[in-house]
Amino acid sequence: MAKTIIELPQVGESVTEGVISKWLVQPGAKVRKYDPLVEVMTDKVNMEVPSPFTGTFIRALAAEGDTVPMGQAIAEMDVEGEVPQTAPKAEAPTGVAPASASSFEFVDSVRSVGPTGSGEGGQGRPDALQDAANAAKTTGSVGGGDAVRLSPLVKRLVEQHGVDASLLSGTGVGGRITKEDVLAFVESGSARPAASPEPAETVAEPAGNVMALTPLRKIIAAHMERSAREIPAAWSMFEVDVTGLVAYRAAQRDAFAREAGVPLTYLPFAAYAVAQALMANPLLNGRWAETGIALNDHVNLGIAVSTEAGLMVPVIHNAERLGVRDLALRAHALIEAARNGKLTLDDVQGGTFTLNNTGALGSVVSAPIINHPQAAIVTTEAIIKRPVVVDGDQIAVRSMMNLCMTFDHRVCDGAEAGKFLADIKARLEAISEGSSLL
Amino acid sequence: MAIMTVIEAVREAMREEMRRDASVFILGEDVGRRGGVFLATQGFIDEFGEQRVIDTPLAEAAIAGVAVGAAMAGMRPIAEVQFGDFMFPVFNQIVGEAARIRYGTNGKLHVPLVVRSPYGGHVRGGLFHSQSPEAYFAHTPGLKVVTPATPYDAKGLLKAAIRSNDPVVFLEHKRTYRAVRGEVPDGDYVVPIGVADIKRAGDAATIVTYGLTLHYSLQAAEVLAGEGVEVEVVDLRTVSPIDRETVLESVRKTSRALVVHEDNLSLGVGAEVSAIIAEHAFDSLDAPVMRVAGPDIPAMPFAPTLEAAYMPTADKIEAALRRLLEY
């Protein structure tokens, strides 16, 4: 026998509460499934609530005359045998008081149901049906050599304020220039620090060849400027012993390339460790906002890719859900697309963190610039065999890799930053030839 | 000031107008002895008698046609169509006839008629108790179509509809009947037909909506307010004629527009609102006009999982807002 709560079930369309009219059983009574327990009055229907279980009625939890919302507990029963699993109850209603002269509230509880908690499918899945239900998303190619497109409003503001559009940095999707960008530029224009001197004074007109700026270069430049200007950045570095990882990759690379059709680099291992460490250290996955630190439920990991045209950062969405193998496949696809100029708007938007494999260029230490408006950026440096001290006082040759991070010191302090890096380090150092991550 | 639900506000509007004007009468199925299947006319037959509260046979076309004739003869009938899904037999009489009589008699006759009906879903109503038929009627010159979502608006607009000298299709979202309660001033007041209302002020984006999705839009706006983003929510209240000025003024302020309705996406009221914004506020736009609406399938399937998949609820509206704001 199991003690179970009986709730007032939902009946009919648009009924939200009922009044307990008459209890039909006494405490201690033996009750069969479907025997009537209590009469309840609602303004649409007078109903009789039958027992959902066979067992013994312990006691009523609501008295005759009480008004009870649908879904609230009304009785306790000792139930024979196994009690069927109840799905989670619907959430308590939240009243909404909008800013209007006449106030009203919407009681969103009509969906809660009775003992089986047959939970009416909740709120639906936005991702599954969004395409069908909404206007087509715009897909444009980012990173090509096209002129930067201005929305009607931005065009108007640019004309109105006499701004040179080529000087604007875009924070919209794919580097699009937004209304805020124009307005911010106009504002900061008048407050420009003296450090940018008048050309006539200190910086002579370039005498030799001047290399013209591509639109992408302009966008990157503006983005970097903004990051440097707005974010108080601090920097930290950890050393990571990746001897095990090197051995594991060496052992797996051929088979992986054959089966998966893409090469196995160190990137997916780093991405995996970073994504998991971010879920455990959510501040680093957030961003600074005036009202607080905005946190994200998912890790949308930007992978820095150098292309002929310049630096691009396509994003692996929901990276925390992917294993090393899927990260390798996804990263490869994005990198290829980036290099072929085939990234879409979706591919570059929504990033919450950035990972840059500067080691591929031979670097052993980097001081990366944060990808505004994120909270931090991590680089993985070149893997170099070095003599290091192990097991007390022994010297051994180990594959060592530096892990560098620049972080927004408004969002967190050194302690959180260090904990995060230590987390990544631990995950990477735990990999050995015997691991099974693929 | 009293607090009441939408159905109570509907009831109060009709009761006050019935008392005020002897030419007002009510006809429909189960409106008399039963007081209406949603209790909209509860107590009316006792107060006003069965001459003015008429239980009709089960015949919507006749209900509408008879009401048209009575209205032309100078009465002010309120015809109840029990569910919006049953508005189609009424179509011939309301769209084909009532809407065209003033025009076709060059003003000699007119039709001061209200056809009111509970519409909309998210109430486990299945395919035939959930439809949103407003678009069919909104596309009819000569007809006004009103869709209140709060008690204050419901009472004021229904009074306006009853006093109007032109035919009005008055659609009440059945889920708001008991789930929305709010302040309603005592005494007589009228909310003008064709005037939208800003239910929530903001500057980051504009949502244009009506009906049940007003409430879901407000919920989505509240979530974003927690992140410091203030979204303006415009309640159309009337879908024909649309209050262009209020919509355009809001979009010019925020530069981003999201249109939300429960009715199927394609060729719905949202399509008209989007066209209005694109045509008259183009230079103010910093992003395309986006829409959140029911998918293009018969509205709406019965099983709870399928109904949830159809409904534009707060989380879907919130996701669309984020896409709009990030554009």
Add this chain to the structure above:
Amino acid sequence: MTQTMNDLPSGLNAEDLVDIYANMVLIRTLDERIWAMNRQGKAAIVASSQGHEAAQLASVWALRHHAKDYFCFTYYRDLAVTVSQGLTPTEALLGFLAKEGEPMSGARQFPQHGAIPDRKVINISNVVATHIPHAVGWALAAKMRGEPTVVAAYMGDGATSQGEVHEAMNFASVMKLPVVFIVENNKYAISVPQHRQMNVTEVSSRAVGYGMPGVTVDGTDVVASYAACAEAVERAARGDGPSLVELDVERYLPHTSDDDDSVYRAKEEIDEARKRDPLAKLKALLQGAGLMTDERDAELRESARREVDAATDAAEAAPFPPDDDVLERVFEEVG
């Protein structure tokens, strides 16, 4: 005149009556269960066939015995028709609980709505009476193809006020189509009683206006209902055109689970109505002929209870339909 087993209409024998009784017991048990499921909040909406069982089952038996082929266009109250046509208690409960595997509409519709053509039942919509012209169209197609199908078009008293019903009856009669218009008159259309619905005391009196036979019989009496339906079915099968059969029954319960009939119906009236119980009547007839005992009846009821309990368990355990194909089958899939 008391019915005896000696003057049963042609085509109906004692075995049939026992069979019909067993069906009635199962269906009544199932019907009571769906109301209980509604009161528990698991069945969002239920409409009952209680009081109508004899009328509905008699019509189905008449179709089976007097037509080479037949089709039923039912309405929301015809649970006894759908179950006797092969909708299992589990399938019926899947419908009331809106679960995956529901055969009539995949739970896209209210319970009992949709179609199972191979079990000869179509009940598309719960907009009242829209199916009557459809039934006539089906009969027209059958006639054009030379098929021996008789179409039964079921409706309540309220439905007969809809203009489309009159248009359909006129059409069927003019074109001599094989239709039986079956009106289950329980004297209420939600709250509106018959005298406010029409100015005639018998719906069947309208048949003469369409040039077809019309008859009213006691719908709680299986034998009388069978006889009337059989005659109409045979007439249609012969190619002589439609008939209107009015079966006078009682509705003991509210219109649906969303209705509160205490507002418009006196308790005494409902108690009187309950006395016309098709199950009690048929049991008495069978007992009088030595074909039924209290013990056998109790066995049937216990067996029905167990079958319905098992069906309830199965339907409760079934999942809700997934929404991954909710957008599909609006149009034909092409390519």
